Amino acid sequence: MTITDDDLIAAARAAADRSYSPYSNFAVGAALLFADGSVVTGTNVENASYGLALCAETVAVAKAMADGVRGGLVRVAVTGPGVDVITPCGRCRQVLNELAQLGGTDPEVLCVGPDEVRRTTMSALLPDAFGPASLA
Ligand SMILES: O=c1ccn([C@H]2C[C@H](O)[C@@H](CO)O2)c(=O)[nH]1
Numbered sequence: 001m002t003i004t005d006d007d008l009i010a011a012a013r014a015a016a017d018r019s020y021s022p023y024s025n026f027a028v029g030a031a032l033l034f035a036d037g038s039v040v041t042g043t044n045v046e047n048a049s050y051g052l053a054l055c056a057e058t059v060a061v062a063k064a065m066a067d068g069v070r071g072g073l074v075r076v077a078v079t080g081p082g083v084d085v086i087t088p089c090g091r092c093r094q095v096l097n098e099l100a101q102l103g104g105t106d107p108e109v110l111c112v113g114p115d116e117v118r119r120t121t122m123s124a125l126l127p128d129a130f131g132p133a134s135l136a
């Protein structure tokens with residue numbers, strides 16, 4: 001079954017519904033689509049020690065890598081609760097880029113708002129990235 005943009009966005013929104021964000025009340029969801037059609041989701045996980053919050057995108061990448069995934073990332077959707085689209089923070093761009101570079105892909109990134117989807121790419125979000133290829 002082909003995973004459409006709408007499917008991936010729905011998966012990100014469902015993940016956001018599971019957000020643990022009692023401090024910011026800012027529920028974020030991320031969904032990663034891999035070349036084999038599998039989808040891995042993440043949501044933000046906050047902490048009473050506020051600065052320890054984990055972003056949705058980072059949680060999704062950690063879940064995938066913990067399951068042994070090392071490449072094939074083709075599309076990412078990120079949803080937030082705000083009135084505008086949400087784009088991955090700087091740390092998440094670096095974390096997403098690691099998985100992308102490992103597999104040699106330049107994933108599409110769908111930055112989703114209530115009534116807009118901004119379509120960009122990993123390389124556009126993080127140009128001249130420092131990644132595993134930089135250490136070769
Ligand atoms: O791209 C982003 C930006 C923010 N957050 C989370 C971190 C924190 O829990 C909350 C407010 O910044 O949103 C994400 O999960 N992803």
Ligand SMILES: [Zn+2]
Pocket residue numbers: 055056057058088089090091092093
């Ligand atoms: Zn982040």
